[in-house]
Amino acid sequence: MPFGEQPAYLRVADDLRQQIANGTLPPHSRLPSQASIRTRYGVSDTVALEARKVLMAEGLVEGRSGSGTYVRERPEPRRICRSGYRTLGESSPFRQEQTDERVRGTWEAHSERAEAGEAIARRLHIEPGDPVMCTRYAFRSGGEIAMLSTSYEPLRLTARTPVMLPEEGPLAGRGVVERMAAIDLVVDNVAEDVLARPALAAEARLLGAVPGHSVLVIARTFRAGSLPVETADVVIPADRYRVGYHLPVR
Template identity: 75%
Template structure:
Protein backbone atom coordinates (compact mmCIF):
# COMPACT_ATOMS: atom_id res chain seq x y z
CA UNK A 1 0.00 0.00 0.00
CA UNK A 2 1.48 3.42 -0.96
CA UNK A 3 2.54 5.65 1.92
CA UNK A 4 -0.36 7.70 3.29
CA UNK A 5 -3.08 5.66 1.55
CA UNK A 6 -5.83 4.38 3.83
CA UNK A 7 -6.98 0.76 3.83
CA UNK A 8 -10.25 0.25 1.96
CA UNK A 9 -12.31 -0.42 5.11
CA UNK A 10 -11.16 2.90 6.64
CA UNK A 11 -12.09 4.80 3.48
CA UNK A 12 -15.56 3.28 3.57
CA UNK A 13 -15.91 3.98 7.30
CA UNK A 14 -14.77 7.58 6.72
CA UNK A 15 -17.43 8.17 4.06
CA UNK A 16 -20.17 6.63 6.21
CA UNK A 17 -18.98 8.68 9.18
CA UNK A 18 -19.26 11.84 7.07
CA UNK A 19 -22.84 10.93 6.12
CA UNK A 20 -23.68 10.48 9.80
CA UNK A 21 -22.03 13.81 10.64
CA UNK A 22 -23.79 15.84 7.92
CA UNK A 23 -27.18 14.26 8.59
CA UNK A 24 -27.43 12.19 5.43
CA UNK A 25 -27.71 9.28 7.84
CA UNK A 26 -29.61 10.86 10.76
CA UNK A 27 -30.00 9.38 14.27
CA UNK A 28 -32.06 6.17 14.31
CA UNK A 29 -31.58 5.67 10.55
CA UNK A 30 -30.65 2.16 9.51
CA UNK A 31 -27.06 1.78 8.35
CA UNK A 32 -26.75 0.34 4.83
CA UNK A 33 -26.50 -3.44 4.95
CA UNK A 34 -23.24 -5.25 4.35
CA UNK A 35 -24.43 -6.23 0.85
CA UNK A 36 -25.42 -2.62 0.09
CA UNK A 37 -22.03 -1.31 1.23
CA UNK A 38 -20.28 -3.93 -0.88
CA UNK A 39 -22.22 -2.89 -3.98
CA UNK A 40 -22.09 0.87 -3.44
CA UNK A 41 -18.36 1.04 -2.71
CA UNK A 42 -17.22 -1.88 -4.83
CA UNK A 43 -15.54 -3.66 -1.96
CA UNK A 44 -15.50 -7.19 -0.59
CA UNK A 45 -17.73 -8.53 2.16
CA UNK A 46 -14.74 -8.48 4.51
CA UNK A 47 -14.10 -4.78 3.86
CA UNK A 48 -17.78 -3.91 4.31
CA UNK A 49 -17.90 -5.83 7.59
CA UNK A 50 -14.73 -4.17 8.93
CA UNK A 51 -16.06 -0.71 8.04
CA UNK A 52 -19.23 -1.39 10.04
CA UNK A 53 -17.13 -2.65 12.95
CA UNK A 54 -15.16 0.63 12.96
CA UNK A 55 -18.33 2.71 13.24
CA UNK A 56 -19.65 0.47 15.99
CA UNK A 57 -16.39 0.70 17.96
CA UNK A 58 -16.55 4.51 17.66
CA UNK A 59 -20.03 4.49 19.16
CA UNK A 60 -21.64 6.01 16.07
CA UNK A 61 -23.91 3.03 15.37
CA UNK A 62 -25.44 0.24 17.41
CA UNK A 63 -26.72 -3.20 16.57
CA UNK A 64 -30.30 -4.18 17.39
CA UNK A 65 -30.94 -7.89 17.70
CA UNK A 66 -32.88 -9.25 14.75
CA UNK A 67 -33.27 -5.80 13.21
CA UNK A 68 -29.98 -4.44 11.92
CA UNK A 69 -27.50 -1.67 12.66
CA UNK A 70 -28.70 1.87 13.35
CA UNK A 71 -27.16 5.32 13.78
CA UNK A 72 -26.92 6.26 17.45
CA UNK A 73 -28.18 9.58 18.73
CA UNK A 74 -25.06 11.05 20.33
CA UNK A 75 -25.87 14.04 22.57
CA UNK A 76 -23.71 17.15 22.61
CA UNK A 77 -20.98 16.91 25.20
CA UNK A 78 -22.01 18.44 28.52
CA UNK A 79 -19.52 20.37 30.60
CA UNK A 80 -18.08 19.03 33.84
CA UNK A 81 -16.35 22.02 35.41
CA UNK A 82 -13.24 21.58 37.53
CA UNK A 83 -11.60 24.43 39.39
CA UNK A 84 -8.47 25.37 41.29
CA UNK A 85 -10.57 27.03 44.02
CA UNK A 86 -11.42 24.60 46.83
CA UNK A 87 -13.48 26.27 49.56
CA UNK A 88 -16.13 25.31 52.10
CA UNK A 89 -18.86 27.38 50.41
CA UNK A 90 -21.71 25.08 49.40
CA UNK A 91 -19.16 22.27 49.46
CA UNK A 92 -21.41 19.24 48.91
CA UNK A 93 -20.13 16.05 47.27
CA UNK A 94 -21.83 17.07 44.01
CA UNK A 95 -20.32 20.55 44.12
CA UNK A 96 -16.80 19.27 44.73
CA UNK A 97 -17.09 17.14 41.57
CA UNK A 98 -18.96 19.70 39.43
CA UNK A 99 -18.00 23.29 40.22
CA UNK A 100 -20.27 24.84 37.58
CA UNK A 101 -22.75 26.80 39.72
CA UNK A 102 -25.37 26.61 36.97
CA UNK A 103 -25.63 22.84 37.33
CA UNK A 104 -27.71 21.42 40.17
CA UNK A 105 -27.68 17.75 40.92
CA UNK A 106 -28.33 15.02 43.44
CA UNK A 107 -26.43 11.98 44.56
CA UNK A 108 -26.80 8.55 46.11
CA UNK A 109 -24.04 6.95 48.13
CA UNK A 110 -22.95 3.91 50.09
CA UNK A 111 -20.03 3.66 52.49
CA UNK A 112 -18.23 0.61 53.84
CA UNK A 113 -14.91 -0.30 55.41
CA UNK A 114 -12.32 -2.18 53.40
CA UNK A 115 -8.61 -2.93 53.33
CA UNK A 116 -6.62 -0.58 51.13
CA UNK A 117 -5.42 -2.07 47.85
CA UNK A 118 -1.85 -1.45 46.74
CA UNK A 119 -3.02 1.35 44.41
CA UNK A 120 -5.18 3.03 47.06
CA UNK A 121 -2.40 2.72 49.64
CA UNK A 122 0.09 4.30 47.26
CA UNK A 123 -2.21 7.26 46.63
CA UNK A 124 -2.94 7.78 50.34
CA UNK A 125 0.66 7.12 51.49
CA UNK A 126 -0.46 4.32 53.79
CA UNK A 127 0.28 0.60 53.93
CA UNK A 128 -1.61 -1.95 51.80
CA UNK A 129 -4.17 -3.60 54.03
CA UNK A 130 -4.70 -0.53 56.21
CA UNK A 131 -8.38 0.12 56.84
CA UNK A 132 -10.10 2.80 54.73
CA UNK A 133 -13.65 4.02 54.34
CA UNK A 134 -14.77 3.52 50.75
CA UNK A 135 -17.77 5.52 49.52
CA UNK A 136 -19.45 4.97 46.17
CA UNK A 137 -21.43 7.85 44.66
CA UNK A 138 -23.82 8.05 41.71
CA UNK A 139 -24.42 11.68 40.69
CA UNK A 140 -27.50 12.68 38.68
CA UNK A 141 -28.73 15.80 36.91
CA UNK A 142 -32.47 16.05 36.26
CA UNK A 143 -32.79 12.38 37.17
CA UNK A 144 -30.14 11.23 34.68
CA UNK A 145 -27.01 9.52 36.08
CA UNK A 146 -24.06 11.51 34.77
CA UNK A 147 -21.07 10.71 36.95
CA UNK A 148 -19.68 8.04 39.28
CA UNK A 149 -17.20 8.53 42.07
CA UNK A 150 -15.47 6.17 44.45
CA UNK A 151 -13.56 7.75 47.33
CA UNK A 152 -11.27 6.32 49.99
CA UNK A 153 -10.37 7.94 53.31
CA UNK A 154 -7.84 6.47 55.79
CA UNK A 155 -9.58 5.50 59.01
CA UNK A 156 -6.34 6.23 60.86
CA UNK A 157 -7.40 9.88 60.39
CA UNK A 158 -11.19 9.78 60.50
CA UNK A 159 -11.96 6.68 62.55
CA UNK A 160 -13.90 7.33 65.78
CA UNK A 161 -14.51 10.94 64.75
CA UNK A 162 -17.80 12.68 63.80
CA UNK A 163 -16.74 12.62 60.12
CA UNK A 164 -15.87 8.92 59.83
CA UNK A 165 -18.89 8.37 57.54
CA UNK A 166 -18.95 10.98 54.73
CA UNK A 167 -22.76 10.94 54.47
CA UNK A 168 -23.71 10.62 58.14
CA UNK A 169 -23.18 12.59 61.33
CA UNK A 170 -23.22 16.37 61.89
CA UNK A 171 -21.32 17.08 58.67
CA UNK A 172 -22.84 14.30 56.56
CA UNK A 173 -23.19 15.34 52.94
CA UNK A 174 -20.61 18.10 53.16
CA UNK A 175 -17.40 18.19 51.15
CA UNK A 176 -13.97 16.91 52.10
CA UNK A 177 -12.59 20.38 52.90
CA UNK A 178 -15.24 21.18 55.52
CA UNK A 179 -15.30 17.69 57.03
CA UNK A 180 -11.53 17.57 57.48
CA UNK A 181 -11.50 21.07 59.00
CA UNK A 182 -13.79 19.70 61.72
CA UNK A 183 -10.99 17.36 62.85
CA UNK A 184 -8.31 20.05 62.56
CA UNK A 185 -6.97 19.01 59.16
CA UNK A 186 -6.66 22.01 56.83
CA UNK A 187 -6.94 20.86 53.21
CA UNK A 188 -4.72 23.20 51.23
CA UNK A 189 -3.88 21.41 47.98
CA UNK A 190 -5.29 18.84 45.58
CA UNK A 191 -3.90 16.84 42.68
CA UNK A 192 -5.78 15.49 39.68
CA UNK A 193 -4.70 13.07 36.96
CA UNK A 194 -6.99 12.56 33.97
CA UNK A 195 -6.89 9.41 31.85
CA UNK A 196 -9.21 7.47 29.56
CA UNK A 197 -10.06 3.78 29.46
CA UNK A 198 -12.85 1.45 28.37
CA UNK A 199 -15.95 1.68 30.53
CA UNK A 200 -16.59 -1.40 32.65
CA UNK A 201 -19.90 -3.21 32.33
CA UNK A 202 -21.08 -2.30 35.84
CA UNK A 203 -20.15 1.36 35.34
CA UNK A 204 -21.94 1.69 32.02
CA UNK A 205 -25.01 -0.06 33.42
CA UNK A 206 -25.27 2.71 36.02
CA UNK A 207 -24.51 5.48 33.52
CA UNK A 208 -26.76 4.21 30.74
CA UNK A 209 -23.93 3.64 28.27
CA UNK A 210 -22.44 0.82 26.23
CA UNK A 211 -19.77 -1.41 27.89
CA UNK A 212 -16.39 -0.84 26.30
CA UNK A 213 -17.05 2.75 25.26
CA UNK A 214 -14.47 5.21 26.54
CA UNK A 215 -14.78 6.93 29.90
CA UNK A 216 -12.72 9.73 31.41
CA UNK A 217 -11.31 8.99 34.86
CA UNK A 218 -10.17 11.79 37.16
CA UNK A 219 -7.91 10.43 39.90
CA UNK A 220 -8.11 13.13 42.57
CA UNK A 221 -6.36 13.36 45.94
CA UNK A 222 -6.90 15.97 48.67
CA UNK A 223 -3.96 16.90 50.91
CA UNK A 224 -3.56 18.68 54.22
CA UNK A 225 0.02 19.78 53.74
CA UNK A 226 1.79 16.58 52.68
CA UNK A 227 -0.79 14.28 54.28
CA UNK A 228 -3.28 12.67 51.90
CA UNK A 229 -6.74 12.76 53.48
CA UNK A 230 -8.91 11.46 50.64
CA UNK A 231 -8.45 10.03 47.18
CA UNK A 232 -11.14 9.35 44.61
CA UNK A 233 -11.80 8.15 41.07
CA UNK A 234 -14.40 10.22 39.23
CA UNK A 235 -15.82 8.51 36.11
CA UNK A 236 -17.74 10.24 33.27
CA UNK A 237 -18.64 8.91 29.79
CA UNK A 238 -16.20 10.42 27.28
CA UNK A 239 -18.79 10.67 24.50
CA UNK A 240 -21.25 12.67 26.63
CA UNK A 241 -19.07 14.93 28.74
CA UNK A 242 -15.99 17.11 28.57
CA UNK A 243 -13.83 18.30 31.47
CA UNK A 244 -13.32 22.06 31.76
CA UNK A 245 -10.64 23.44 34.08
CA UNK A 246 -10.37 26.96 35.53
CA UNK A 247 -7.06 27.29 37.37
CA UNK A 248 -5.66 30.36 39.14
CA UNK A 249 -2.34 31.80 38.00
CA UNK A 250 -0.01 32.99 40.75
Protein backbone atom coordinates in the same frame (compact mmCIF):
# COMPACT_ATOMS: atom_id res chain seq x y z
CA MET B 1 2.00 0.12 4.33
CA PRO B 2 3.30 3.62 3.41
CA PHE B 3 3.11 6.27 6.13
CA GLY B 4 -0.27 8.00 6.13
CA GLU B 5 -2.04 5.31 4.11
CA GLN B 6 -5.05 3.90 5.92
CA PRO B 7 -6.23 0.30 5.91
CA ALA B 8 -9.34 -0.28 3.81
CA TYR B 9 -11.64 -0.73 6.81
CA LEU B 10 -10.63 2.68 8.20
CA ARG B 11 -11.24 4.36 4.83
CA VAL B 12 -14.75 2.87 4.77
CA ALA B 13 -15.35 3.88 8.38
CA ASP B 14 -14.16 7.44 7.61
CA ASP B 15 -16.66 7.79 4.75
CA LEU B 16 -19.55 6.45 6.81
CA ARG B 17 -18.54 8.67 9.73
CA GLN B 18 -18.63 11.70 7.44
CA GLN B 19 -22.13 10.75 6.26
CA ILE B 20 -23.24 10.58 9.89
CA ALA B 21 -21.61 13.95 10.65
CA ASN B 22 -23.18 15.78 7.68
CA GLY B 23 -26.64 14.29 8.16
CA THR B 24 -26.69 12.01 5.14
CA LEU B 25 -27.18 9.25 7.69
CA PRO B 26 -29.28 11.02 10.36
CA PRO B 27 -29.92 9.73 13.90
CA HIS B 28 -32.05 6.56 14.02
CA SER B 29 -31.41 5.79 10.34
CA ARG B 30 -30.20 2.33 9.45
CA LEU B 31 -26.55 1.91 8.54
CA PRO B 32 -26.02 0.27 5.13
CA SER B 33 -25.91 -3.51 5.46
CA GLN B 34 -22.68 -5.43 5.32
CA ALA B 35 -23.54 -6.57 1.77
CA SER B 36 -24.25 -2.96 0.72
CA ILE B 37 -20.94 -1.75 2.15
CA ARG B 38 -19.12 -4.58 0.40
CA THR B 39 -20.68 -3.71 -2.97
CA ARG B 40 -20.43 0.07 -2.68
CA TYR B 41 -16.81 0.20 -1.60
CA GLY B 42 -15.57 -2.90 -3.38
CA VAL B 43 -14.28 -4.50 -0.21
CA SER B 44 -14.50 -7.90 1.41
CA ASP B 45 -16.98 -8.98 4.07
CA THR B 46 -14.18 -8.81 6.62
CA VAL B 47 -13.39 -5.18 5.76
CA ALA B 48 -17.09 -4.23 5.86
CA LEU B 49 -17.50 -5.88 9.25
CA GLU B 50 -14.41 -4.19 10.69
CA ALA B 51 -15.60 -0.77 9.49
CA ARG B 52 -18.92 -1.28 11.28
CA LYS B 53 -17.06 -2.36 14.41
CA VAL B 54 -15.07 0.89 14.36
CA LEU B 55 -18.25 2.99 14.27
CA MET B 56 -19.78 0.95 17.07
CA ALA B 57 -16.65 1.34 19.21
CA GLU B 58 -16.81 5.09 18.66
CA GLY B 59 -20.42 5.15 19.86
CA LEU B 60 -21.75 6.44 16.55
CA VAL B 61 -23.98 3.44 15.81
CA GLU B 62 -25.66 0.71 17.82
CA GLY B 63 -26.86 -2.76 16.96
CA ARG B 64 -30.51 -3.72 17.48
CA SER B 65 -31.17 -7.42 17.81
CA GLY B 66 -32.85 -8.85 14.73
CA SER B 67 -33.11 -5.44 13.09
CA GLY B 68 -29.71 -4.13 12.07
CA THR B 69 -27.31 -1.34 12.96
CA TYR B 70 -28.60 2.22 13.47
CA VAL B 71 -27.11 5.68 13.88
CA ARG B 72 -27.23 6.78 17.50
CA GLU B 73 -28.65 10.07 18.72
CA ARG B 74 -25.72 12.38 19.49
CA PRO B 75 -26.78 15.12 21.91
CA GLU B 76 -24.60 18.20 22.27
CA PRO B 77 -22.16 17.43 25.10
CA ARG B 78 -22.91 19.25 28.33
CA ARG B 79 -20.07 20.87 30.24
CA ILE B 80 -18.90 19.62 33.62
CA CYS B 81 -16.90 22.39 35.27
CA ARG B 82 -13.85 21.81 37.43
CA SER B 83 -12.25 24.51 39.52
CA GLY B 84 -9.06 25.21 41.43
CA TYR B 85 -11.06 27.13 44.02
CA ARG B 86 -12.20 25.20 47.09
CA THR B 87 -13.94 26.85 50.03
CA LEU B 88 -15.29 25.71 53.36
CA GLY B 89 -19.02 25.54 53.85
CA GLU B 90 -19.90 25.13 50.17
CA SER B 91 -18.32 21.83 49.22
CA SER B 92 -21.03 19.20 49.09
CA PRO B 93 -20.06 16.05 47.16
CA PHE B 94 -22.02 17.20 44.12
CA ARG B 95 -20.53 20.69 44.23
CA GLN B 96 -17.13 19.10 44.72
CA GLU B 97 -17.51 17.36 41.35
CA GLN B 98 -19.52 19.99 39.47
CA THR B 99 -18.55 23.58 40.23
CA ASP B 100 -20.98 25.26 37.82
CA GLU B 101 -23.34 27.05 40.21
CA ARG B 102 -26.09 27.04 37.58
CA VAL B 103 -26.27 23.25 37.77
CA ARG B 104 -28.17 21.70 40.65
CA GLY B 105 -28.00 18.04 41.39
CA THR B 106 -28.46 15.30 43.92
CA TRP B 107 -26.43 12.27 44.86
CA GLU B 108 -26.79 8.81 46.30
CA ALA B 109 -23.99 7.25 48.32
CA HIS B 110 -23.00 4.04 50.07
CA SER B 111 -19.96 3.66 52.35
CA GLU B 112 -18.23 0.52 53.54
CA ARG B 113 -14.93 -0.44 55.09
CA ALA B 114 -12.48 -2.00 52.61
CA GLU B 115 -8.83 -2.85 52.13
CA ALA B 116 -6.71 -0.69 49.85
CA GLY B 117 -5.57 -2.33 46.63
CA GLU B 118 -2.12 -1.59 45.27
CA ALA B 119 -3.16 1.33 43.04
CA ILE B 120 -5.21 3.07 45.75
CA ALA B 121 -2.48 2.42 48.33
CA ARG B 122 0.05 4.21 46.08
CA ARG B 123 -2.24 7.19 45.69
CA LEU B 124 -2.88 7.44 49.46
CA HIS B 125 0.74 6.69 50.48
CA ILE B 126 -0.36 3.70 52.54
CA GLU B 127 0.34 -0.02 52.38
CA PRO B 128 -1.75 -2.43 50.28
CA GLY B 129 -4.32 -4.02 52.55
CA ASP B 130 -4.52 -1.02 54.89
CA PRO B 131 -8.10 -0.19 55.90
CA VAL B 132 -9.92 2.54 53.99
CA MET B 133 -13.46 3.90 53.91
CA CYS B 134 -14.80 3.31 50.41
CA THR B 135 -17.77 5.45 49.34
CA ARG B 136 -19.55 4.99 46.03
CA TYR B 137 -21.56 7.92 44.66
CA ALA B 138 -24.06 8.34 41.84
CA PHE B 139 -24.60 12.00 40.93
CA ARG B 140 -27.81 13.00 39.20
CA SER B 141 -28.43 16.10 37.10
CA GLY B 142 -31.72 16.70 35.33
CA GLY B 143 -32.99 13.30 36.45
CA GLU B 144 -30.19 11.26 34.85
CA ILE B 145 -27.02 9.90 36.37
CA ALA B 146 -24.30 12.23 35.11
CA MET B 147 -21.31 10.93 37.06
CA LEU B 148 -20.16 8.05 39.19
CA SER B 149 -17.48 8.37 41.82
CA THR B 150 -15.67 5.95 44.11
CA SER B 151 -13.69 7.60 46.89
CA TYR B 152 -11.25 6.21 49.41
CA GLU B 153 -10.16 7.73 52.73
CA PRO B 154 -7.44 6.19 54.95
CA LEU B 155 -8.99 4.97 58.18
CA ARG B 156 -5.73 5.68 59.97
CA LEU B 157 -6.78 9.34 59.68
CA THR B 158 -10.55 9.17 60.17
CA ALA B 159 -11.25 6.04 62.26
CA ARG B 160 -13.08 6.76 65.51
CA THR B 161 -13.70 10.39 64.49
CA PRO B 162 -17.03 12.10 63.72
CA VAL B 163 -16.13 12.21 60.00
CA MET B 164 -15.31 8.54 59.48
CA LEU B 165 -18.47 8.09 57.37
CA PRO B 166 -18.69 10.81 54.69
CA GLU B 167 -22.50 10.72 54.52
CA GLU B 168 -23.26 10.28 58.22
CA GLY B 169 -22.56 12.28 61.37
CA PRO B 170 -22.49 16.03 62.08
CA LEU B 171 -20.71 16.91 58.80
CA ALA B 172 -22.54 14.45 56.55
CA GLY B 173 -22.32 15.47 52.91
CA ARG B 174 -20.10 18.50 53.52
CA GLY B 175 -17.24 17.37 51.31
CA VAL B 176 -13.61 16.52 51.94
CA VAL B 177 -12.24 19.99 52.70
CA GLU B 178 -14.67 20.83 55.47
CA ARG B 179 -14.76 17.33 56.95
CA MET B 180 -10.98 17.10 57.22
CA ALA B 181 -10.79 20.56 58.76
CA ALA B 182 -12.95 19.20 61.59
CA ILE B 183 -10.13 16.79 62.52
CA ASP B 184 -7.41 19.43 62.13
CA LEU B 185 -6.28 18.45 58.64
CA VAL B 186 -6.06 21.51 56.39
CA VAL B 187 -6.61 20.43 52.79
CA ASP B 188 -4.66 22.91 50.68
CA ASN B 189 -4.12 21.21 47.33
CA VAL B 190 -5.78 18.79 44.94
CA ALA B 191 -4.36 16.90 41.97
CA GLU B 192 -6.37 15.52 39.05
CA ASP B 193 -5.36 13.21 36.22
CA VAL B 194 -7.82 12.78 33.34
CA LEU B 195 -7.85 9.66 31.21
CA ALA B 196 -10.21 7.88 28.83
CA ARG B 197 -11.06 4.18 28.78
CA PRO B 198 -13.92 1.87 27.79
CA ALA B 199 -16.87 1.80 30.19
CA LEU B 200 -17.18 -1.25 32.39
CA ALA B 201 -20.48 -3.13 32.13
CA ALA B 202 -21.63 -2.04 35.61
CA GLU B 203 -20.75 1.61 34.86
CA ALA B 204 -22.55 1.54 31.52
CA ARG B 205 -25.69 0.12 33.15
CA LEU B 206 -25.86 2.96 35.67
CA LEU B 207 -24.93 5.68 33.17
CA GLY B 208 -27.36 4.50 30.49
CA ALA B 209 -24.45 3.87 28.13
CA VAL B 210 -23.21 0.95 26.07
CA PRO B 211 -20.51 -1.30 27.57
CA GLY B 212 -17.20 -0.57 25.91
CA HIS B 213 -18.04 2.99 24.88
CA SER B 214 -15.64 5.63 26.18
CA VAL B 215 -15.83 7.24 29.58
CA LEU B 216 -13.67 10.00 31.03
CA VAL B 217 -12.08 9.17 34.37
CA ILE B 218 -10.84 11.93 36.67
CA ALA B 219 -8.43 10.45 39.22
CA ARG B 220 -8.51 13.06 41.98
CA THR B 221 -6.53 13.25 45.21
CA PHE B 222 -7.01 15.80 48.00
CA ARG B 223 -3.96 16.50 50.15
CA ALA B 224 -3.10 18.34 53.34
CA GLY B 225 0.38 19.48 52.39
CA SER B 226 1.98 16.27 51.10
CA LEU B 227 -0.42 13.99 53.02
CA PRO B 228 -3.17 12.43 50.85
CA VAL B 229 -6.46 12.45 52.76
CA GLU B 230 -8.82 11.21 50.03
CA THR B 231 -8.57 9.87 46.51
CA ALA B 232 -11.39 9.19 44.07
CA ASP B 233 -12.15 8.09 40.53
CA VAL B 234 -14.90 10.16 38.92
CA VAL B 235 -16.43 8.46 35.86
CA ILE B 236 -18.24 10.52 33.19
CA PRO B 237 -19.79 9.34 29.89
CA ALA B 238 -17.58 10.86 27.20
CA ASP B 239 -20.31 11.08 24.55
CA ARG B 240 -22.59 13.24 26.74
CA TYR B 241 -20.21 15.44 28.70
CA ARG B 242 -17.01 17.39 28.32
CA VAL B 243 -14.84 18.52 31.20
CA GLY B 244 -13.81 22.17 31.55
CA TYR B 245 -11.33 23.62 34.04
CA HIS B 246 -11.30 27.02 35.76
CA LEU B 247 -7.94 27.47 37.45
CA PRO B 248 -6.28 30.39 39.25
CA VAL B 249 -3.22 31.98 37.64
CA ARG B 250 -0.44 33.08 39.94
